[in-house]
Amino acid sequence: MKRLLSKHFWADKDIQQLIGKQLRVGVITSSIIVFLGGVVYLYRHGHEAPNYGTFAGVRQGLDNLPGIFTGIMEGKGMNVIQLGIVLLIATPIIRIGLSVFAFLLEKDYLYVVITLIVLGVITFSMVGGLERL
Amino acid sequence: MTILSFTLILLAGAFLAGLLGSLTGLGGGVVIIPLLTLGFHVDIRYAIGTALIASIATSSGSASAYVKEGITNIRLGMFLEIATTTGAVVGALIAVFIPTNVVAIIFGCVLIFSALMSFRKKSEAISDDDVSKLARDLRLNGTYPSGGEVVSYKVRHVPGGYFMMTFAGVMSGLLGIGSGALKVLAMDNIMRIPFKVSTTTSNFMIGVTAAASAVVYLQRGYVSPGLCMPVVLGVLLGAFGGSRLLVKANTKWLRIVFGVVITFLALQMIYNGLNGKL
Numbered sequence: 001m002k003r004l005l006s007k008h009f010w011a012d013k014d015i016q017q018l019i020g021k022q023l024r025v026g027v028i029t030s031s032i033i034v035f036l037g038g039v040v041y042l043y044r045h046g047h048e049a050p051n052y053g054t055f056a057g058v059r060q061g062l063d064n065l066p067g068i069f070t071g072i073m074e075g076k077g078m079n080v081i082q083l084g085i086v087l088l089i090a091t092p093i094i095r096i097g098l099s100v101f102a103f104l105l106e107k108d109y110l111y112v113v114i115t116l117i118v119l120g121v122i123t124f125s126m127v128g129g130l131e132r133l
Numbered sequence: 134m135t136i137l138s139f140t141l142i143l144l145a146g147a148f149l150a151g152l153l154g155s156l157t158g159l160g161g162g163v164v165i166i167p168l169l170t171l172g173f174h175v176d177i178r179y180a181i182g183t184a185l186i187a188s189i190a191t192s193s194g195s196a197s198a199y200v201k202e203g204i205t206n207i208r209l210g211m212f213l214e215i216a217t218t219t220g221a222v223v224g225a226l227i228a229v230f231i232p233t234n235v236v237a238i239i240f241g242c243v244l245i246f247s248a249l250m251s252f253r254k255k256s257e258a259i260s261d262d263d264v265s266k267l268a269r270d271l272r273l274n275g276t277y278p279s280g281g282e283v284v285s286y287k288v289r290h291v292p293g294g295y296f297m298m299t300f301a302g303v304m305s306g307l308l309g310i311g312s313g314a315l316k317v318l319a320m321d322n323i324m325r326i327p328f329k330v331s332t333t334t335s336n337f338m339i340g341v342t343a344a345a346s347a348v349v350y351l352q353r354g355y356v357s358p359g360l361c362m363p364v365v366l367g368v369l370l371g372a373f374g375g376s377r378l379l380v381k382a383n384t385k386w387l388r389i390v391f392g393v394v395i396t397f398l399a400l401q402m403i404y405n406g407l408n409g410k411l
């Protein structure tokens with residue numbers, strides 16, 4: 001554990017490798033989930049007619065995390081796709097989180113603060129109840 | 134048309150967009166909105182949500198490669214992300230108050246600007262003069278590997294670049310695009326950063342910028358799984374294929390053709406916006 005936290009163990013190069021890997025894993029995982037959800041969705045609804053001409057917002061349960069999970073339990077393909085999309089949105093946000101950790105290990109406190117500000121802006125847009133506007 | 138055939142056609146269209154976008158360096162996201170609105174008569178609000186998700190996918194996918202090569206200036210990207218994310222949240226907030234046909238017109242203008250930017254003569258004006266105290270204090274100056282040697286560069290006009298990045302962020306949040314052209318403009322022309330560094334760093338920032346407004350759009354119901362599924366998968370496959378082809382292809386003609394197509398699409402977006410059809 002001590003070795004994991006030492007500066008030499010996590011050189012600059014390693015952090016770049018780690019961030020690169022995390023981004024790739026995030027994109028691949030979410031595309032697989034989107035694909036699997038897509039198969040279920042097309043099997044259930046493939047014969048229906050698409051309707052995107054007038055804006056009505058997505059159907060209930062697709063615009064929040066608890067709703068997405070409820071739908072997955074009911075075997076709804078759309079909700080599985082949406083889970084993949086949420087994971088995709090989370091991928092660059094997780095990257096920011098990793099960077100906080102990386103700058104902390106480098107003892108670059110200025111950039112720990114800068115990274116936390118970015119994280120703060122995203123959190124604000126996430127939980128700020130902006131949808132009520 | 135059934136959902137099945139609609140999905141397959143959209144998948145093919147998104148694949149082509151991703152392929153051309155990666156071969157020309159313009160990104161696949163820019164043609165997703167015209168493809169959906171003009172081609173499939175999808176409401177522009179759904180199109181914005183879909184394009185935003187597609188740009189997160191392509192940006193994160195290609196950033197993973199660049200970051201590993203060590204070309205991306207992570208500190209510069211992180212610092213400017215304060216500007217782009219703030220801008221993106223503001224953009225997503227004001228989007229509700231702007232009529233959709235006005236959004237279409239602004240989108241058309243940004244599209245034409247992006248096409249013009251891709252034709253511009255590239256003359257590099259980087260220098261190694263350490264003139265900006267702010268850049269020094271923020272440790273923005275960096276180096277990058279080029280043909281076996283290490284090139285160092287110094288960043289200039291930090292406040293001007295920051296301001297331009299905020300604007301790029303607003304456009305990104307408002308229109309659902311990566312606005313890579315605006316980001317590169319800020320970094321090349323204002324901050325005097327080498328092309329290789331500015332394009333990869335811009336790409337690195339697009340994912341986070343788009344994610345900041347995507348959470349707002351998701352809660353607002355703009356992100357429709359039925360549209361995102363074929364578009365995300367198609368664009369990703371296309372971008373991946375494009376990066377494989379890039380070594381062999383002669384991109385000069387492709388760039389011209391794609392630039393003309395984009396300008397044509399942009400004019401049609403503006404025309405429909407003026408007529409109130411979008």
